[in-house]
Every structure is written in C-alpha cells, then in structure tokens.
Amino acid sequence: MRRRIVPYFLLGPGTIWLVLFFVLPLFYMAELSLWSGAVGSFEFSWHWANYSEALELYDSQFVRSFFYAGAATVLSLLLAYPLAYAIAFKAGRWRNVMLFAVIAPFFTTYLIRTIAWETILSDESPVTEVLKAIGLAPSGHVLATSGAVIAGLTYNYLPFMILPLYASLDRIDVRLIEAAKDLYSSATQSFLRVTLPLSAPGIVAGTLLTFIPAVGDYVNAQFLGGVGNRMIGNVIQSLYLSQSDYPSAAALSFVLMVLIMIVVVVYIRFAGSEALMGEEAR
Amino acid sequence: MRIRKPGRTAGTVVTAVLVLASALGLIACGGGSGIEGGSSTEAEEVKLENEPTGSLTISNWPLYIDKGTVPAFEKASGISVKYIEDINSNEEFFSKMQPLLQEGESGGRSIFVLADYEVTKMHNLGYLQEFDKSALPEFEKNLTASLKSPPFDPNRDWTAPWQSGMTGIIVNKELAPEVRSICDLFDPKYKGKVDFLNEVRETVPLVMKCEGVDPSKATEADWMKAIEKIKGAAESGQIRRFTGNDYARDLTSGDAVAVIGWSGDAVQLQADNPDLEWRMPTEGCMLWSEDMVIPVGAPNPTAAEAWINYVYEPEVQANIAEYVNYVTPVEGVKPILAKRDPELAENQLIFPSASFTKNCSPTPPLEGEEELKVIKAFDAVLNG
Amino acid sequence: MSGESTRARTWRWLREHAVNIVAGLVVLYLLIPIAVIFVFSFNNPAGRYNYTWVGFTLEHWAHAFGREDLTEALLTSLKLALLATVISTSVGTMMALALVRHKFFGRRAANFLIVIPMATPEVVMGAALLSFFLILGSPSLGFETLLIAHVMFCISFVVVVVRSRLIGFDRSLEEAAKDLGATAFTTFRLITLPLILPGIFGGAMLAFALSIDDFVISNFNSGTTVTFPLYIFGAAQRGIPVEVNVIAMILFFATVSAMGFVTWQQRRAEKMASVRPDQEEIVVVPA
Numbered sequence: 001m002r003r004r005i006v007p008y009f010l011l012g013p014g015t016i017w018l019v020l021f022f023v024l025p026l027f028y029m030a031e032l033s034l035w036s037g038a039v040g041s042f043e044f045s046w047h048w049a050n051y052s053e054a055l056e057l058y059d060s061q062f063v064r065s066f067f068y069a070g071a072a073t074v075l076s077l078l079l080a081y082p083l084a085y086a087i088a089f090k091a092g093r094w095r096n097v098m099l100f101a102v103i104a105p106f107f108t109t110y111l112i113r114t115i116a117w118e119t120i121l122s123d124e125s126p127v128t129e130v131l132k133a134i135g136l137a138p139s140g141h142v143l144a145t146s147g148a149v150i151a152g153l154t155y156n157y158l159p160f161m162i163l164p165l166y167a168s169l170d171r172i173d174v175r176l177i178e179a180a181k182d183l184y185s186s187a188t189q190s191f192l193r194v195t196l197p198l199s200a201p202g203i204v205a206g207t208l209l210t211f212i213p214a215v216g217d218y219v220n221a222q223f224l225g226g227v228g229n230r231m232i233g234n235v236i237q238s239l240y241l242s243q244s245d246y247p248s249a250a251a252l253s254f255v256l257m258v259l260i261m262i263v264v265v266v267y268i269r270f271a272g273s274e275a276l277m278g279e280e281a282r
Numbered sequence: 283m284r285i286r287k288p289g290r291t292a293g294t295v296v297t298a299v300l301v302l303a304s305a306l307g308l309i310a311c312g313g314g315s316g317i318e319g320g321s322s323t324e325a326e327e328v329k330l331e332n333e334p335t336g337s338l339t340i341s342n343w344p345l346y347i348d349k350g351t352v353p354a355f356e357k358a359s360g361i362s363v364k365y366i367e368d369i370n371s372n373e374e375f376f377s378k379m380q381p382l383l384q385e386g387e388s389g390g391r392s393i394f395v396l397a398d399y400e401v402t403k404m405h406n407l408g409y410l411q412e413f414d415k416s417a418l419p420e421f422e423k424n425l426t427a428s429l430k431s432p433p434f435d436p437n438r439d440w441t442a443p444w445q446s447g448m449t450g451i452i453v454n455k456e457l458a459p460e461v462r463s464i465c466d467l468f469d470p471k472y473k474g475k476v477d478f479l480n481e482v483r484e485t486v487p488l489v490m491k492c493e494g495v496d497p498s499k500a501t502e503a504d505w506m507k508a509i510e511k512i513k514g515a516a517e518s519g520q521i522r523r524f525t526g527n528d529y530a531r532d533l534t535s536g537d538a539v540a541v542i543g544w545s546g547d548a549v550q551l552q553a554d555n556p557d558l559e560w561r562m563p564t565e566g567c568m569l570w571s572e573d574m575v576i577p578v579g580a581p582n583p584t585a586a587e588a589w590i591n592y593v594y595e596p597e598v599q600a601n602i603a604e605y606v607n608y609v610t611p612v613e614g615v616k617p618i619l620a621k622r623d624p625e626l627a628e629n630q631l632i633f634p635s636a637s638f639t640k641n642c643s644p645t646p647p648l649e650g651e652e653e654l655k656v657i658k659a660f661d662a663v664l665n666g
Numbered sequence: 667m668s669g670e671s672t673r674a675r676t677w678r679w680l681r682e683h684a685v686n687i688v689a690g691l692v693v694l695y696l697l698i699p700i701a702v703i704f705v706f707s708f709n710n711p712a713g714r715y716n717y718t719w720v721g722f723t724l725e726h727w728a729h730a731f732g733r734e735d736l737t738e739a740l741l742t743s744l745k746l747a748l749l750a751t752v753i754s755t756s757v758g759t760m761m762a763l764a765l766v767r768h769k770f771f772g773r774r775a776a777n778f779l780i781v782i783p784m785a786t787p788e789v790v791m792g793a794a795l796l797s798f799f800l801i802l803g804s805p806s807l808g809f810e811t812l813l814i815a816h817v818m819f820c821i822s823f824v825v826v827v828v829r830s831r832l833i834g835f836d837r838s839l840e841e842a843a844k845d846l847g848a849t850a851f852t853t854f855r856l857i858t859l860p861l862i863l864p865g866i867f868g869g870a871m872l873a874f875a876l877s878i879d880d881f882v883i884s885n886f887n888s889g890t891t892v893t894f895p896l897y898i899f900g901a902a903q904r905g906i907p908v909e910v911n912v913i914a915m916i917l918f919f920a921t922v923s924a925m926g927f928v929t930w931q932q933r934r935a936e937k938m939a940s941v942r943p944d945q946e947e948i949v950v951v952p953a
Contacts, residue, residue, distance in 0.1 A: 007764040012760075017818060018780070031801065101697055112911065116702040122536075144523050216789040216790060217788075344904045526903055554714065
C-alpha cells in the first residue's frame, strides 16, 4: 500500500502546480473569451461573436504567422542539418566546441540578440550592402521586411532544431552507413536511404520545437519587422496589454492554440509520435 | 485525470498540498524582501496633517526630467521620492494599472503622468482624486493662461499639466532637406525611409491637415479618409514602420530620414546626430499636454500635491524646461532662462509664439462609437 | 593543363568538405550577434543610442552597475530565476523520479501534462495566466505572479532533463546498498542522489537560463515589477544604455563558467558510476 502511494506523492506538487497554473488558466481564458463589454464593465455573456470578429479581423495575421513560422522552420532545417551532421560525424575533437557554439546564444538575453540583428541588418551596414548586391533586398532595405522577421525567427529557434537533430544523428550506428556505402556505393543514396530515415525522429522533434514557438513569437516582428509584418502574437500582446480588450485577445489566443494543436496532430500522425512524447511514453 | 480509488487520492492530495504549502512558504520568505521597495511605500500611513512628510512614488516617462529637481525637492520638503520612469505608452501603462485601480489601489504610486485623453478616460472610470487646491498656490498662480480650462477639466480640479508639446516632423537635414510638410512624407523619393507614429490621435489628424481638413471639425468620414491614405502609403512601402519613441533608433542609424515626431525629442537626438531637426509642418502641428494626476489609493496625496506645487515654481520649472525642451506650462520661466541663456529663451520649441503655432490644433475629441471605429480602423493599418 | 587540374582539385576538395563548410558558416551565423553585443559593449555613443559605432571605451565595463534602475531590474531577475530554479528543480526532479521509477495509474496523463506546456506558444501561456489572475481579481501582479509563471514553464524542462539522466541509470548500485542493509532513504541520499546530481544540475541550469531570459510570459504577468528583459524592452523605446550589453556579456561569461563546472561534475559522476562495487569498496552506513 505504502509503495503505491509513493509515485503520487512524488508527482503531487508538480502536478498541482501545472494544473493550477497551466490547465486552469486555460479554462479561465476560455471564459474570458466569452465576455462582453468594455474595460471596467466586463461581464460573462456567452459572447461567441468575439471569435468570429477576431477571426475576421485578424485572419491575415494568422496566415502570416503560420507562413513566417513555416519558412523559418524549413530554413532552420536546411541550416541545422549540415551542422548537426558535421558535429555528429565529422567534428572529432571539435565536437564540444561546436556544441558550445550551438547553445551559446541561449546564454545571452533573447531580446538583446534580436536587437543585435537590428544593428546587423541596419540599412547602412555591410551585411545589408552584400545582401543588396546579390539581389536579396528588393525593397531597398532588409530591416523592416518579412525577410528580416523570418531571418530573426530562424536565428532565434535554430538551436532547438540543431540539438534534437544532433541527438538522433549521434545515435546512428556508423556501421550501418558503412554497410550501405558498401552496398549502394553512392554517398547520396546511402544518405537518402539510411541516414535521413534514421534521423527522422530528430527532424520531427526539431521542426516542432522550432515551429510552435515561432508561430506565437512577437519579439522578432516587433524589432525586425516593419509595416505589414505583424504576427498574431503582436496582436494578442497589444490587445491584452495596451488596449485592454481581453475578450478578443483571449479568443485569439484560443484559436491560435487550437490551430497549432491541429497542425501538430496532423504532423505527428504523418510523422510518428515517439519524437514528441519521449521514449517511455508509448 | 480520473483516479478510481478515492481513499488513496485524498491521502495523496493532503500530502501534496502540504508539500506545496511548504514550497509556498519558501516563496513568502523569498518574496517578502523582493518587493521591499514597493511595500514600504504602500505601508506608508496617510498623514492627515497639512505638512507633507514621508515618501512619494512618482511614475513618469523616461528622460522627462533633469537630474537635479528630484534631489532638490527631497531636500526642500523632507519627503523621500521614488521616481520611476516606467511609462512608455499611455495605453500600456493604463492596462497595467487598471486591475489595481479597479480595486482602489495605485501600486504604491501617488502621481502618474499621462496624456489628456488617457487621464480623461481614467477620470470617467473613477480612478482619480481631486486636488486640494489650497495646497497648490504656485500651480494656481503660474499655470499658463491657455491651459487653464481645457474642456475635459475646466477648473483644473484633478489634472496639472506636466509638459506640453508639439507633434510635427523630424528630418535628417542632410538626407531629406526638402521635407517641410506632412504631405512631403508621402513623396515616393523617400520610400521606405519614413516612420509614422502609432498614435491614432496624432498621426491621423496630421494627415487630415495634409488633406486640408481641420481636425477639430473632422467628421467620421474625414477620419476614415485619412486612415485610408495612411493605409495606401503603408501598403506601397512608403512607410517603413509605425513607431513610438523608437523612431529615434531609425533616425540615428539613418534607417529613416523623416518621421512624424515630438518636438522635445529632436533636441535630445541632436547629441547622437547633429543633422536631425524638428520642423513645424507647413500645415501646422498637433498640440498636446501630459498631465500629473493623483490616482485613487495613492499612499501619500499630500506629498503628491507638494510635488505638483513645487514643479510649478518658475525657478524649478526653468531647470526642467532647459533639460526636456518641451513647451513649458508654467508662466515666468522665460525671463529666468533668458538670464541663463538668451538663445534658449528664444527657442520656439520651448516658448512657441502665437504666430509659430497659428496653424496647430489641439488633440481632437474622439469619443464613443466613433472612437471605437476609428481606433479599430487605425489598428487594422498598424497590424497590416 | 595544370590550371585545369587545380580547379578540379579545388572543386573536389569543396565537394568533400561541403558539409563542414556549411556547418562552419552556420556556427558563424550563430555567433555573430554575440560578437556584435560584445563589441558594442565597448562603444562610446555620443548620445543615448548604441546603434552605430562611435569609439572605444572601457567606461561602461568599469561602471557596469552604475544605473540604479537597471541594477535593480537585474537583481529582481536573479532573485526570480534563483527561486524559480530551486522550486521547479525540486518539484521536477520528484516528478521525473515518479515517471521513471514507478508504474502507476495516470502515468500517461502525467506525461501528457508535462509535454503540453512545452508545446504551447509562450504568448498563449502568458495570456492564459493573465486571464486567470484577472478573473480571480488578484490585483497584485508582481514578483509573486512572475514566480508562479516561471516555475510553471520551467517544470517540464527540468522533468525532461532529469528523466533522461534517470533512464540511463545503473540500478545495481542501489540494490547493493539495500543488500547491505541501507534504508530506502539512505540509499537515495548516498547513492541515487549523487549519481543523478549532474542531471539535476543540468535541469537546474536550464531552468535558470529559461527564467532569466524570459520576456513574453513575464511581460504579461509582471504588473509593475521590472525584470532585466522587461527593462530592455522598455529601454528599447528610448535608447538602450551600453551597460545592458555589458551586463548581458557578464551573464554570458558567468553561464559559460557554470556550464564548464557542470560538465566537469558530470565527467566526475560518470567516473564514479563506472566504478563497480566489486572493484572498490563502497561504505554504506545505515542511518
């Protein structure tokens, strides 16, 4: 009897904390999203119109957020894979140094990193000159464009892509790749048929860990974006924190969460669930 | 989570709550000292005598006061001041304070400084206190005549202007020498190099002026038409971004060459880039004031009134005006500054002459249904 | 022609090293902003705006803590991060122990509860918590609500880190201790805890890093309390003082040293774990 209580005792405090301050607030937010009225005189009234109005007014910000986050995820994957691959198979004694480089950005404040990009991409900076010269700045500037926002998102969430990728690549038995090379003889083919499929859990985990926070991000759009680059996070933030329009903001947050859930569920159905839930959650 | 055996569950919950309680005990111990600053002001008893004592917490915008005034006031009055520069946006500050004010608390603060329209909103919600005028002789005596009876507070019973100012254009003289009007900001030559303010009550009326509409007589259709024009400029890439004070970043880095901006800012910006200059748009400017108000639940209203009275002494105000370069609401400052620096006394940004501001308009009234519609339309432009 | 073959050779070399070259460029991409922050911590701007390079000075390093409001914000952040780390690490470690060591009803649900906050965007978490506080009518948004929020989003990460350490745990040492007559608690204290300590350290460090860096959730639930990231956000409107860069770099170097220390600890623990009872005598004193 005593032993059976132990796990519940161990789980108790954390579970209570998460239920009280994560799950319960979601219900409260659901309630808030059905309020009506103005500041000082809000009341609960099953005001479903908050949802339809929110969706109608901010549909383009939703589309934009998913597009930016998707683009950033794809870019991250393209950048992260070679690096993770190099760390796992080619780095040798440089491995720890490279891993350090990957997590180093975590050790400086997120906002300052983003503001540093503001400096780097500023109109007069050498980086911008180069980008202009190779035709990557059609509007004449880089900062205050969608490109800058996507670049910022890519940068800020890149480590979340690299680490799981590296973890899954590192787990691959090199002999499998060697065997494949013996059999197929083409490096490309052995990569496509052995390495890539074996690193799939890393890809799934990495893309989710990048995509989910990126959709809700508003810091990058705030500092690196310009006119027409605001994301849904910016809208939620401004409705909550400067316009005190809590019901609309709550409705938008809910829609955002549901949309993300749908994307994640579809994606996991498509790609397998192990990566997200961890190994012993089967 | 469904748990089938109630007996065991109850036991688990009890132990869990006990653990949580001890964890919370930890918070209480740690947190207690964490809010020391705030709680000591809050705990301050409201003294009923007329002599103000104790401490005073003021919320104001950043860089809105010289370095000497607060210490000088502390010395003169014996009141210790906590001066917090935590207002970056009228709306945001209101949002942060609103839940507190609703409960009759002020977060330990006894003075806020906010725009006319924001304090009007707060007053309507019952969040502000009236002044005890007998404690404000300097304010009564020295408040500039033109500010004595604004429509929202005809007797100045609960607002005291902190500073006034003008919204016009700030240009880089080297890179955009010929920008002289709001209409010039729409010149395709400066495409992607122009910032507009994200303040609906300033940006939209200025654009109306460019279209030849008097903002104080504007109809809803005029508002919408001006917003439509801004929208067009946003979509074509003419406007780089909508900003608050952060247009300063774009101006100093050269990312923007002309912006809609505030008069006092430009003078301070010249330290970073001497080419920057505030210009009166040929169409005229927008005039505004930001007011000191005493919120409900203010821990020490007597000290707050002592502060208001103090900054309305011309000698004191001269120091503030010299530093912030906004339009001072206090009479008698000009001769004092003239003695210190004749050039400063002639500065049209601090002491604008009637002819200088002849085309300027006060913040236009915007209320009720119309306000909601206009704000919604402008927000849609901001959000792109 | 020899030129041709050089070109071909270069081409082949490039192809062979393509992955490494790209990887090197990505590392550069990751580090450039940090270099910029570092360089601009020595800048000497004429006015308030630290955006263009003006000149070199050590002034801001010498007076890193000269700005009262900034230092206060930093101290608030440090205190908050420390408390959030202590609470979330203890609570999270317990959860991880339960999940790895025990089979029990509701395990799946518990797992789900831990994963789901990590799969929720910060803006939603912040907004939900603010809704909660608003409806409860708790007027005192501030340090306490920040602490509640920070512990909430740290727990999951601590669980994941500690759990991964527990999974690779060799239980024979614990059994040996029990065979020698140690009680469950003594075994935990003398065997289990020291062995999983690096995992706990790792989890704690992650929690600390997450907490001290958090902007989004804090922005929703801070009330009038100002943390370091919130200070930066406010200052961005009016010009960020150079001291912010200096403090950011100080935090960077401090975290790097802490990480070095944890790695060293981990190596030591691994050495310890590789020692088998039959190779060396382990003294277990029953309490």
